[in-house]
Amino acid sequence: MSPERTETVQDTTVVHERRTPAPPPVTLIGMPKFPKNAKKELANSQLRTNLRHATTTIRNKRVKVVQELPHWEDLRLAGEAIKNRTLRHLDTYLLQLEASLTANGAIVHWANDAAEANQIVIDITRSKGADEVVKVKSMATQEIDLNEALEEAGIAAWETDLAELIVQLGHDRPSHILVPAIHRNRSEVREIFLEEMGRYGTPPPEGLTDDPAMLAGAARVHLRNKFLRAKVAVSGANFAIADSGTLVVVESEGNGRMCLTLPDTLISIVGIEKTLPTFADLEVFMQLLPRSSTAERMNPYTSMWSGVREGDGPQEVHVVLVDNGRTKVLADQVGRQALRCIRCSACLNICPVYERVGGHAYGSVYPGPIGAILTPQLRGTASEIDQSLPYASSLCGACFEVCPVRINIPEVLVHLRNRVVEEHHGPSAWGMGMKVGGWVMGKGNRFGMLEKGAELFGAVWPGDKVGPIPGPASAWLGARDLKKPPTETFRDWWVKREKAKRSGDSGQKDA
Amino acid sequence: MSVPTGTVALFATCINDMLFPDTPKAVLRLLERLGCTVDFPLQQTCCGQMFTNTGYFTEAMPSVRNFVDTFGAYEWVVGPSGSCIGSVRDQHPMLAKRLGDPGLQREVDAIVAKTLDLSEFLVDVLGVTDVGAYFPHTVTYHSTCHSLRVTKVGDRPYQLLKAVAGLTLIDLPNADQCCGFGGTFSVKNPDTSVAMGTDKMRAVLDTGAEYLVAGDNSCLLHIGGLLSRNKSGVTPIHLAEILARTEDDYLVQADGATTKSGGAR
Ligand code: SF4
Numbered sequence: 001m002s003p004e005r006t007e008t009v010q011d012t013t014v015v016h017e018r019r020t021p022a023p024p025p026v027t028l029i030g031m032p033k034f035p036k037n038a039k040k041e042l043a044n045s046q047l048r049t050n051l052r053h054a055t056t057t058i059r060n061k062r063v064k065v066v067q068e069l070p071h072w073e074d075l076r077l078a079g080e081a082i083k084n085r086t087l088r089h090l091d092t093y094l095l096q097l098e099a100s101l102t103a104n105g106a107i108v109h110w111a112n113d114a115a116e117a118n119q120i121v122i123d124i125t126r127s128k129g130a131d132e133v134v135k136v137k138s139m140a141t142q143e144i145d146l147n148e149a150l151e152e153a154g155i156a157a158w159e160t161d162l163a164e165l166i167v168q169l170g171h172d173r174p175s176h177i178l179v180p181a182i183h184r185n186r187s188e189v190r191e192i193f194l195e196e197m198g199r200y201g202t203p204p205p206e207g208l209t210d211d212p213a214m215l216a217g218a219a220r221v222h223l224r225n226k227f228l229r230a231k232v233a234v235s236g237a238n239f240a241i242a243d244s245g246t247l248v249v250v251e252s253e254g255n256g257r258m259c260l261t262l263p264d265t266l267i268s269i270v271g272i273e274k275t276l277p278t279f280a281d282l283e284v285f286m287q288l289l290p291r292s293s294t295a296e297r298m299n300p301y302t303s304m305w306s307g308v309r310e311g312d313g314p315q316e317v318h319v320v321l322v323d324n325g326r327t328k329v330l331a332d333q334v335g336r337q338a339l340r341c342i343r344c345s346a347c348l349n350i351c352p353v354y355e356r357v358g359g360h361a362y363g364s365v366y367p368g369p370i371g372a373i374l375t376p377q378l379r380g381t382a383s384e385i386d387q388s389l390p391y392a393s394s395l396c397g398a399c400f401e402v403c404p405v406r407i408n409i410p411e412v413l414v415h416l417r418n419r420v421v422e423e424h425h426g427p428s429a430w431g432m433g434m435k436v437g438g439w440v441m442g443k444g445n446r447f448g449m450l451e452k453g454a455e456l457f458g459a460v461w462p463g464d465k466v467g468p469i470p471g472p473a474s475a476w477l478g479a480r481d482l483k484k485p486p487t488e489t490f491r492d493w494w495v496k497r498e499k500a501k502r503s504g505d506s507g508q509k510d511a
Numbered sequence: 512m513s514v515p516t517g518t519v520a521l522f523a524t525c526i527n528d529m530l531f532p533d534t535p536k537a538v539l540r541l542l543e544r545l546g547c548t549v550d551f552p553l554q555q556t557c558c559g560q561m562f563t564n565t566g567y568f569t570e571a572m573p574s575v576r577n578f579v580d581t582f583g584a585y586e587w588v589v590g591p592s593g594s595c596i597g598s599v600r601d602q603h604p605m606l607a608k609r610l611g612d613p614g615l616q617r618e619v620d621a622i623v624a625k626t627l628d629l630s631e632f633l634v635d636v637l638g639v640t641d642v643g644a645y646f647p648h649t650v651t652y653h654s655t656c657h658s659l660r661v662t663k664v665g666d667r668p669y670q671l672l673k674a675v676a677g678l679t680l681i682d683l684p685n686a687d688q689c690c691g692f693g694g695t696f697s698v699k700n701p702d703t704s705v706a707m708g709t710d711k712m713r714a715v716l717d718t719g720a721e722y723l724v725a726g727d728n729s730c731l732l733h734i735g736g737l738l739s740r741n742k743s744g745v746t747p748i749h750l751a752e753i754l755a756r757t758e759d760d761y762l763v764q765a766d767g768a769t770t771k772s773g774g775a776r
Contacts, residue, residue, distance in 0.1 A: 039702045352689045356706045392700065394693025394707070395564060397660035414602075417566030434567040441525070441562075442573030444554035444581070451529050465739060475698040479705040480736025483530065490523050490532035494551045 019156035033388035037361035061295035080406040083340035100245025104307025106317040114144035130231040136256040137161035138236025160255040169196040175359030178345040186210040233259040266314035273339040288404035292344035325378035334415040340405040347399035369399035373412040390416035458485035514546040517586030525557035537755035554581040560598035579618040588626040593658025630667040640670040645758040647677030651720035655727040681718040692733035
C-alpha cells in the first residue's frame with residue numbers, strides 16, 4: 001500500500017484530480033531483485049499465515065477434484081496437444097478468429113504492445129462520451145496496466161471482481177492470478193472498505209464488521225451503482241474460439257456477467273495465445289480449468305458471446321488482440337510452451353517458494369512459477385528483477401506435475417537461466433567460479449586435486465563442523481552448519497583399498 | 512534375485528566422494544554383499560548439474576563428456592543420488608543436443624539407459640527389497656524432489672526401508688514438499704531456502720524420529736545443517752548407509768568402535 005496520496009495526474013495537456021485509488025508505481029529500473037524482495041516478504045507474519053492457509057486449502061481441494069476424473073492425465077495431454085497445435089498455426093487461427101468475429105458483428109483491433117492496446121480502449125471509450133468503465137477481472141489488462149493508462153486519460157476504471165476491488169481500494173497490486181487479494185485477511189479488508197469505499201462511491205453500511213458475508217454485501221452495494229451507470233465495460237477472455245468467433249469468460253461471482261451484459265459497449269482485451277481452434281476444444285478446457293484453478297467441478301458463471309445480438313446485451317463489441325511480446329516468446333523453441341498457460345494458478349498454489357514469499361516479491365503481474373518463466377520472456381532480461389526471476393525456484397518440479405497443460409516449468413526455468421548467463425556475461429564471481437569448476441570437473445585427476453584441498457581443510461579445521469562465519473559464506477552458514485570435509489575422500493580410500501587388494505590383503509575391513 | 516554378469520560402475524557423485532565418503536563405501540559394501548562386481552572408475556567427477564541448473568551450459572559440457580568417457584564401457588552405472596542420476600538422464604541429452612555433436616548424443620542416449628539410482632538398481636535389476644540389513648532405530652524418510660519427480664524412484668525406497676530388520680519407519684508429514692535446498696538456490700535465495708528448510712525441519716521433528724533418511728546427501732546437507740544448528744539431535748543418514756548395515760555392525764558398535772554422531776552433514 002502506498003502511504004502518500006499525490007492524487008493528481010499529468011495528461012499531456014490537462015492536470016486533473018485522480019479518479020481511482022493510486023496503486024504503487026511499477027518501475028522496472030531499480031526494482032530490487034527477487035531475493036531481496038523475498039527477504040522482506042518472508043518477515044511478514046500475517047502474509048505468511050494467510051498464504052500458508054490459502055494455498056494449503058486450495059491445493060488439497062484440487063487434488064480431491066482432480067482424482068475424481070480417472071482420465072485426468074489424458075485431459076492434460078489433450079490440453080497440451082490442442083494448445084501446441086494452435087500455437088504452431090497461430091497465424092492461421094488468428095486470421096480465422098478475426099474473420100469469424102467480424103462476421104458476427106464484432107470489431108477487431110490488433111495491438112502490438114501495451115501502449116497500442118491502451119490507446120484503442122481510450123479512443124473507443126472517448127468516442128462513446130464515457131469517462132468511466134467497469135471491468136471484469138482480467139490478467140491481460142493488468143499486464144498492459146490499462147487502469148493507469150485510462151486514469152491518465154481522465155477515464156476511471158472500476159474493478160468489479162471482489163478481490164480486485166479490495167486490491168484497487170487498498171492502493172495495492174494483485175499478488176495472485178486468481179485470488180488477487182490472497183495476501184489480505186478479512187480484518188484488513190474491513191479496514192480498507194471503511195477507509196476508502198466512501199471516497200470512490202457508495203460507502204459501506206454503518207457497523208461494518210469483518211464478517212465475510214457483510215463485506216461481500218458492502219461490495220455488492222458499492223458496485224451496483226457503477227454497473228447501472230456504466231456505458232462501457234472492459235473484459236479479458238479465457239478463450240477465443242476461432243471457428244465460431246466466440247469469446248469465453250469463466251468466473252465465480254457474477255460480476256463478470258453484469259459487465260458483459262449491462263453496458264452498451266464491450267471491449268475485450270485478449271492475448272493472441274488465448275485462441276482455440278474450435279468450439280469443441282472447450283470440452284477439454286472447461287474440465288481442466290475449473291478443477292485446476294478454484295478446485296471446483298464447474299465454475300459458477302461461464303459467459304460466452306459471439307459478436308452482437310440485436311436488442312440483447314452490448315450493441316457494440318470490440319475485441320483487441322494483443323501481442324505485447326508473445327510473438328517473441330513463440331519464436332523460442334523451449335520457452336514457447338509458456339504460451340499454453342490458461343492462468344489457472346495451480347502452479348502458484350503448489351509452489352513452496354510462492355507459498356512463503358507471496359506474489360509481490362516477483363515484481364510482475366504474473367507471479368509464482370508461471371511468472372518466473374513468462375515475465376522474463378515478455379519483458380526481456382534487461383532489468384535485475386527479470387534476471388533474477390528464473391532463479392526464483394528450487395526446481396522441485398511440483399508445478400509441472402499440476403499444470404493442466406503440462407508446461408515443463410523447470411525445463412523453461414533452466415533454459416532461461418542459460419539465457420540470462422549468455423546475455424549478461426560480464427565478469428562476475430559466479431561466472432569465474434563456474435568456469436573454473438567446469439574445467440575441474442572435466443577430468444578425474446583435476447577433481448582429485450581439488451579434493452586434496454578439501455582433505456587438507458578437514459585436517460586443519462578445529463572441531464567437526466563449520467558454524468556461522470560472516471562474509472559471503474554466510475549465505476549458507478548463516479542458518480545452517482556444515483560438516484567439515486573428511487580427511488580422506490572416497491577416491492583416496494578406494495585407491496588404498498585397491499592397492500591393498502593387489503598386495504594380497506582383502507582390504508574389506510574398512511568397507 | 513538376479514545378479515548382473517558384468518561389472519557395475521559406482522558413480523559416487525562429486526559431493527559424496529568429497530564430503531560423504533561413507534555413502535559410496537556403503538553402496539560398495541552393499542552391492543558386493545549382494546554378489547555384484549563393482550568398480551569405481553577414477554576418471555569420474557560430477558554430473559554437472561550445478562553448472563546446468565545455474566545456467567552455465569557450456570561449463571557443464573566437460574562433465575557430460577567426461578561422464579560418457581568414464582562410464583561408457585560398463586553394463587550398469589549406479590549412484591546413490593536421485594538428483595545426480597536425474598541430471599544425467601534428464602539434462603545430459605538436452606546438453607548434448609544443444610552443444611554436442613551427433614556422436615556425443617548417441618553416447619549419451621546409450622548411457623542414460625543404463626544409469627540408475629541405487630534404489631532402482633536394487634529393486635529393478637537385482638530384484639531385491641530385503642537386502643539383509645539391520646537398523647534398530649526410528650527413522651523418517653524425506654523423498655527429495657528429484658528422486659520423486661525427475662528420476663521417479665517411486666516407492667522403492669519405502670519398500671527397501673520396510674524390509675530392514677529392527678527399523679521403525681514413521682511417515683513424514685507433507686513428504687512431497689521441497690526442503691528448499693535446490694542446489695545453488697540455497698545460496699542465491701538463502702532466505703527463502705532457509706524458510707522452506709525450517710518448515711521441513713519442523714515436520715521432521717514432529718515425527719520424533721532419531722534419523723532422517725533420504726536418497727540424496729545434498730538435501731540432507733541442507734536439512735541436516737539446520738538440524739545441527741538447532742541442536743535437534745536428529746541424525747541425517749543416507750539410505751545406502753542403512754541398507755549396508757547388518758547385525759554384525761552392532762556387535763562392533765557395542766564395543767564403542769564406531770558410533771555415528773548426530774547433526775550436520
Ligand atoms: S503455468 Fe500451468 S499451472 Fe501455472 S497458471 Fe499456467 S496453466 Fe496453470
